[in-house]
Amino acid sequence: MDQSPDCRIAEAAKKPGRDCFLLSTGMILGCFALAFSLISILSLVQKSPTVDEPIHLFAGYSYLKWGDFRANPEHPPLVKLWAALPLLAFDVKDPVPSSPLWDMILESERPLPSRDLAAQMLFVDNDDETLFFVAKLQMIALGILLGIFVYVWSKELFGVVAGVAALFLFALDPNILAHSQIVHTDLAFTAFFFIGTYFFWRALGRLTWANVLFTCVFFALAVITKYSYPAIFIVWAVLGSIKIFSSEPCRYGVGGSTPVSGRWKKALLISALGASAAVTAYLFIWAVYGFRFDAIPGGSSHLPIDWVLPPESSPLRPLARFISDHRLFPEAWIYGQLYVLKYLKRDAYFLGQFSATEGFWSYFPVAFAVKTPLPTLMILIVGLNMFLRGRLNRTRALFLLVPAVVYFSLAVASRANIGLRYILPVYPFLFVLAGGAVAELWKHGGWIRKGVALLAVWSLWSCLSIYPSYLAFFNELVGGPENGHRILLDSNLDWGQDLKALKRWMDANGVKKIWLAYFGAAYPEYYGIDSNTVEGSWIGNYDPPALREIQASRYIAVSAHLLYGTSKENSLLWVLRSRQPAAIIGHSIVVFNMAER
Secondary structure, eight states, X not given: OOOOHHHHHHHHHHHHHHHHHHHHHHHHHHHHHHHHXXXXXXXXXXXXXXXXXXXXXXXXXXHHHHXXXXXXXXXXXXXXXXXXXXXXXXXXXXOGGGXXXXXXXXXXXSSHHHXXXXXXXXXXISOHHHHHXXXXXXXXXXXXXXXXXXXXXXXXXXXXXXXXXXXXXXXXXXXXXXXXXXSSSHHHHHHXXXXXXXXXXXXXXXXXXXXXXXXXXXXXXXXXXXXXXXXXXXXXXXXXXXXXXXXXXXXXXXXXOEEEOSHHHHHHHHHHHHHHHHHHHHHHHHHHTTTOSOSSTTSSSOOOHHHHSOOTTOTHHHHHHHHHHTTOSOHHHHHHHHHHHHTSSOOEEETTEEESSSOOTTHHHHHHHHHSOHHHHHHHHHHHHHHHTTSSOHHHHHHHHHHHHHHHHHHHHHTOTTOXXXXXXXXXXXXXXXXXXXXXXXXXXXXXXXXXXXXXXXXXHHHHHHTTOGXXXXXXXXXXXXXXXXXXXXXXXXXXXXXXXXXXXHHHTTOOEEEEEOOSSSOGGGGTOEEEEOTTOSSSOOOOOOHHHHHHHXXXXXXXXXXXXXXXXXXXXXXXXXXXXXXXXXXXXXXXXXXXX
């Protein structure tokens, strides 16, 4: 039936407004993608690969090339596959066919053979710069995807101003910029967790096929990205319970038009959604391993599951054995889960203290306080105050606070004190909440708007002032990155990322050769650094040098993680702490002139 003239006029009136809205949204997201890509690329080309990146990229390539999952099974394969995908377009010289290290992987509980193979492929046989550049572009794409959904969710909850504010904080956050350039699981898991929770929120409101599908898919992607995925189940269980006990109905059907108000009926619908996500994840797990149990093609060799089984006294041991014997999951998946459980507690450094296994309860609260830009912290405090006073919609804000608080609490309880990256998933939720707070403040105009604008300038300065060393960012509460080593080390400050900067310093100062204690997996020789390695270095073969040998070559460069993270009081690195540095490279490498007293 033809529309009436009045209907046609109304539709025509709506179209320009809709087109204008789509154009403005496209411009906002386009500018974000361009700026985020530009900052990320310009900074990543100045950095060397971090500690874990070579083995992750090599493992991903071996999965694609050989269908063999023996390398680096302690992490799920999705991100490694994604990062390595562009390598198939290059004529990569592959060390696997001729290297005995490939078979030695199965003979070592630690990943040393895999690391050596990765170094051989990336720093000796091929052009590391090219291979890592294209791999890191894949990670930046995931960062852009995450940013788009930060904007979308914030805009849906609190309006366009909130969306722009949340996206602004996201795009300039040093922690997001740092991990969007690294071939690792942290940023990708953050993206899939956040996007999956966004669609879960939509599904709780309107249980349409599209919302259910995307909820299940992004949950499944998170599951095959990082073994932290059980936290998503807990977060979603809490959010689902809030929905069940609220007065708001669930809606289902075409367009989400049929309301369901009873608690038991809502519980049934939400349980069905959770079950669908679990089944989808199970299918994705098998799919990413090629629907094959054996990690190694042919079935004649297997991963050493016995090495990572729980202790005999643990009730988890018979369960793990049952799952393995009955092949309920792929072999590499089982091995990886058990490996993570075995090595969940690791050596930790915090505020000058060391812990071999127990970790520190206050590690993540302090890390969050000193690694988050102060303008963001201030806006979050305002946002929490608005939430408590009812100035922000509490139902909407809860869907942001619950994931952040629950995930943060689980991280604290785990005491896996390796780095802020372990709580990276809380940030997107908090950016959206901060966006809502900014939107409320913006309504007042006057000096309040000027205050918001000042915080925006401060955020921009926080981003530009640390460029390109985003990984080493610390805020003004501790005096910036210069004092970061007094509080946190490892991936919070020094992850082996500054060999290129060290080479630039050597060239600028006429230093031909240097002693080196390096925390990383990259090869100094690849970057033209002529060095002798000393005790504690993660690369190279060394004999403990006499002090006069080091003094003869004048300079020794030490990774901050090794310099401040050693507890051996009689070691050379401990002695160096009392000396005045000649230079600090990228906040992560400390250079000493040994000829000076």
